[in-house]
Amino acid sequence: MNNEEKKQYLRRYQVAKRREKLIQDAIAELRSSKASPVGLGDGLPHGSGTSDLSGYAARWDELVRELEAEKEMQMIAYQEIWDQLKRIPDATEMEVLTRKYLFGQEWDEIASEMGYSYRNITRIHGYALLHFEIS
Numbered sequence: 199m200n201n202e203e204k205k206q207y208l209r210r211y212q213v214a215k216r217r218e219k220l221i222q223d224a225i226a227e228l229r230s231s232k233a234s235p236v237g238l239g240d241g242l243p244h245g246s247g248t249s250d251l252s253g254y255a256a257r258w259d260e261l262v263r264e265l266e267a268e269k270e271m272q273m274i275a276y277q278e279i280w281d282q283l284k285r286i287p288d289a290t291e292m293e294v295l296t297r298k299y300l301f302g303q304e305w306d307e308i309a310s311e312m313g314y315s316y317r318n319i320t321r322i323h324g325y326a327l328l329h330f331e332i333s
Contacts, residue, residue, distance in 0.1 A: 201324075204327050207279070207332055208279060208295065208298075210275040210279065211276045214268060214271050217268050217272075218269060218272055221261060228258060228261065279299060279300060280296075282333070283299075283330075285333075286329055286330060288326070288329065290322055293312065294326050295323070295326050
């Protein structure tokens with residue numbers, strides 16, 4: 199497996215987190231939109247212009263199911279990646295990959311927290327990828 203394939207494997211958790219956030223945003227949008235039964239908001243009865251809420255409920259249920267499935271996929275990806283990272287013998291290399299791919303930290307943040315220069319962190323990252331094996 200080459201380094202790009204390893205990075206892609208390691209990025210799965212952050213990708214799952216972004217998908218979860220997107221679904222949460224869609225739920226929030228649906229909740230606040232005019233399509234929401236709460237969106238009428240005036241508390242007054244409305245005439246025959248009101249629509250059936252079954253479409254809204256169906257969409258809501260679908261988004262909630264998607265969110266639950268995404269959270270499960272995210273948890274599985276995290277556990278699989280963590281299990282593989284724990285196998286890296288060098289603690290510094292393991293920490294760099296963990297901070298980058300599980301915690302989603304930027305290079306400068308990793309360097310600062312670990313007490314290394316930006317250049318050293320990227321060098322350590324390169325070595326870590328060489329030693330990272332997926333079983």
